[in-house]
Amino acid sequence: xxxxxxxxxxxxxxxxxxxxxxxxxxxxxxxxxxxxxxxxxxxxxxxxxxxxxxxxxxxxxxxxxxxxxxxxxxxxxxxxxxxxxxxxxxxxxxxxxxxxxxxxxxxxxxxxxxxxxxxxxxxxxxxxxxxxxxxxxxxxxxxxxxxxxxxxxxxxxxxxxxxxxxxxxxxxxxxxxxxxxxxxxxxxxxxxxxxxxxxxxxxxxxxxxxxxxxxxxxxxxxxxxxxxxxxxxxxxxxxxxxxxxxxxxxxxxxxxxxxxxxxxxxxxxxxxxxxxxxxxxxxxxxxxxxxxxxxxxxxxxxxxxxxxxxx
Amino acid sequence: xxxxxxxxxxxxxxxxxxxxxxxxxxxxxxxxxxxxxxxxxxxxxxxxxxxxxxxxxxxxxxxxxxxxxxxxxxxxxxxxxxxxxxxxxxxxxxxxxxxxxxxxxxxxxxxxxxxxxxxxxxxxxxxxxxxxxxxxxxxxxxxxxxxxxxx
Numbered sequence: 001x002x003x004x005x006x007x008x009x010x011x012x013x014x015x016x017x018x019x020x021x022x023x024x025x026x027x028x029x030x031x032x033x034x035x036x037x038x039x040x041x042x043x044x045x046x047x048x049x050x051x052x053x054x055x056x057x058x059x060x061x062x063x064x065x066x067x068x069x070x071x072x073x074x075x076x077x078x079x080x081x082x083x084x085x086x087x088x089x090x091x092x093x094x095x096x097x098x099x100x101x102x103x104x105x106x107x108x109x110x111x112x113x114x115x116x117x118x119x120x121x122x123x124x125x126x127x128x129x130x131x132x133x134x135x136x137x138x139x140x141x142x143x144x145x146x147x148x149x150x151x152x153x154x155x156x157x158x159x160x161x162x163x164x165x166x167x168x169x170x171x172x173x174x175x176x177x178x179x180x181x182x183x184x185x186x187x188x189x190x191x192x193x194x195x196x197x198x199x200x201x202x203x204x205x206x207x208x209x210x211x212x213x214x215x216x217x218x219x220x221x222x223x224x225x226x227x228x229x230x231x232x233x234x235x236x237x238x239x240x241x242x243x244x245x246x247x248x249x250x251x252x253x254x255x256x257x258x259x260x261x262x263x264x265x266x267x268x269x270x271x272x273x274x275x276x277x278x279x280x281x282x283x284x285x286x287x288x289x290x291x292x293x294x295x296x297x298x299x300x301x302x303x304x305x306x307x308x309x310x311x
Numbered sequence: 312x313x314x315x316x317x318x319x320x321x322x323x324x325x326x327x328x329x330x331x332x333x334x335x336x337x338x339x340x341x342x343x344x345x346x347x348x349x350x351x352x353x354x355x356x357x358x359x360x361x362x363x364x365x366x367x368x369x370x371x372x373x374x375x376x377x378x379x380x381x382x383x384x385x386x387x388x389x390x391x392x393x394x395x396x397x398x399x400x401x402x403x404x405x406x407x408x409x410x411x412x413x414x415x416x417x418x419x420x421x422x423x424x425x426x427x428x429x430x431x432x433x434x435x436x437x438x439x440x441x442x443x444x445x446x447x448x449x450x451x452x453x454x455x456x457x458x459x460x461x462x
Contacts, residue, residue, distance in 0.1 A: 072321045079323035082341040
């Protein structure tokens, strides 16, 4: 059983148009509204792959019920803590002609301490059923990176593996705890641990620095379909030819889901990376959701992935 | 006939015995539910707390109907005092320890019989004693009608 934690989920409101003219009236040819947030995206992809998964975090307001219903429809078990605040909406403007994506993110309201305490109690109970905990995404106001560290320590005590899919400042706070996988969210930045992640020759150093602080596997990327995966013994690079697949939200999360799913059974970094790349591309091709189109498509696409062992 | 796991609501919303009644009430209110399972630290169901349990705890047999349209209290100060006490109380003091549940491999017809005979709106679903979801009358009715149409 995998439990995904999304402390700051949001509805992803996606507006697709040929090209945006800033400052002018623009009409979207297609509009979608789907549950989002890193943990939620990972949960949806894992459910499609047939994994039993529980999604938890904070929700609130009238739109939370359809949010949960959507997740349950795709096979995710829900266990969110409802607060007296309103769920955020993130706006994505996708321009087909330029294959460009513009993101407008709502900050959201602060979470009161009583809800944070309820979440922690519930989280401890879920640990009893979990093999892996995935914690992903940003933090709402009122929740600090040290709270994430607290959750990891609780999981470590129960020998539940932890996957961390967060921004650098949260990751840095949590280094020193025992992490199964660290996948820094590098959107909007090129540097991590003070080094440029775009430079392939620096990735082994970045990975080593993170692994030296207690992490088993590090996944790095700078572009949608080019990844580096490392553990203490091996380092792999992988990419997949995306063709006309649009830049799309949830692709990185889908790669992570595919990687976790495959690595659980294969224990092979290269194979897991291939599978993850297949998931990522299938998600990019899915025009209706932040998850792969089908297992069959993932199986087909992973054969197109090119991975090589660097060391 | 469909199995419960094919149509249950995969949601684990629950409280523990130590949850305050205030918090339990807020959960029911925010989610628009009439009852939720009470679980222990292993996520095993140990009871059920409903809006009825809570309302009864606030107004114990003291509600007097003076007029079909007006509900009055024999002693308002007593009710206020009771409200303060109840607010601090824990779920374990007011939950129903005898509750009805179904297993995820039970047939839809078994659940229908249970809900109708016991006049229940919602029951928890378990797998090896662990909470895995809930079934309510609406989703059951939908699934039975769907099956009836197919036949």
